[in-house]
Amino acid sequence: MDNFFIENSCPALKNNKPDTCLYTYIMDSIDLGIVILGVKRREIIFKNKFASELFQEEENKLGYKALMTLLLPDYADVPTKDIIGKTNTLWHKSRLLGYTPYMISDDFIWVIIRDITERSRLESIAEAVSSMENISYIFSGIRHELGNPINSIKMTLSVLKRNLSHYSVSAVERFVDRAMTEISRVEFLLQALKNFSLFENPDIQDIEIEDFLTRFISLISSDMNQAGIKISHVLVPPAEKISADPRLLHQVILNLITNATDALLNCDNKQIMIRAEKQEGFVAIAIEDNGMGMTEEEQTNLFKPFYTTKPHGTGLGLMIALKMVTLMKGNMEVKSYKDIGTKVTVFIPEGKDYGHS
Ligand SMILES: Nc1ncnc2c1ncn2[C@@H]1O[C@H](COP(=O)(O)OP(=O)(O)OP(=O)(O)O)[C@@H](O)[C@H]1O
Ligand SMILES: [Mg+2]
Known part of the structure; x- marks a missing residue:
């Protein structure tokens, strides 16, 4: 107990005689x-x-x-x-x-x-995540996953609308295709909602990592340009094939790129680097940004559901990504330094016929 405080506020204690002000102090400090x-x-x-x-x-x-x-x-x-x-x-x-x-x-x-406000909040979060059947949890997850493609469709269509009069037919077609691709993702998610297969039955197959990354980057490159971010990727040989569900992996990488984009918001020289490298039975796909980074303390909460520092974040992005990576028998690791940047590495098992093709 803070003797200095008591002695100064309770003169009666100076003679080592507790009186009512000791009890008042206790009552007022609990x-x-x-x-x-x-x-x-x-x-x-x-x-x-x-x-x-x-x-x-x-x-x-x-x-x-x-x-x-x-x-x-x-x-x-x-x-x-x-x-x-x-x-x-x-x-x-x-x-x-x-x-x-x-x-x-x-x-x-x-x-x-x-x-008990905080205790009750924590209890309801624990309750929400304790069961995948819990309706509110599923709804937040699906809302999160639908939000990205719908935003992207909205942006694509508004750019198209603004430029409709001077775009060539092939340019218009490109924009329509982009919107259609995102719509297929929404359809896939709605299908997943029907039977929760998104979470329960990953469709694991061998994927050429180079193809996957090139296609992925072409899908997001116009958004990256618009945000002023330079995105690049490198494949360190002999990384070739991974064993993954392409739609789940797409969602995982997209969640990580979205976080990196948010972290770069107020930075100069915005860069995101994707690097794939073979590592003991896995291919490590690292997404590295030179954004705002995080302190060690901030990193301790990362995978907790509903942890967010963003005004409109749901705090489910990383948790869902980890869940999906685990379903593909992989793992995730985060390294971050405040004001320097963040590197999130996703470890995905290498393809079965790896090295024999
Ligand atoms: N690359 C990053 N750089 C800096 N901070 C990050 C990065 N990735 C995640 N974070 C921090 O981790 C928090 C949790 O991320 P997560 O993706 O789970 O949720 P969110 O991005 O806040 O919201 P949501 O993804 O649901 O829209 C973020 O709010 C942010 O503070
Ligand atoms: Mg996020």
């Missing part, structure tokens, strides 16, 4: 609300600092009647044993409070109050 109500005289006998802060309405603190209505609305009608000693919850000013009233005598009730 993060529990304590309220003592005098029932007969209809008054608040005591309210510690935490409780005062919780039950403060604009300038005014809540009085006896308001507190009774809030905490013990049924007190007059309900037999005492039904409310005393039982824990109740209450939403008050966007905080979730858990509180338990106790009877001291017929005259006094004291109430202990905890702020």
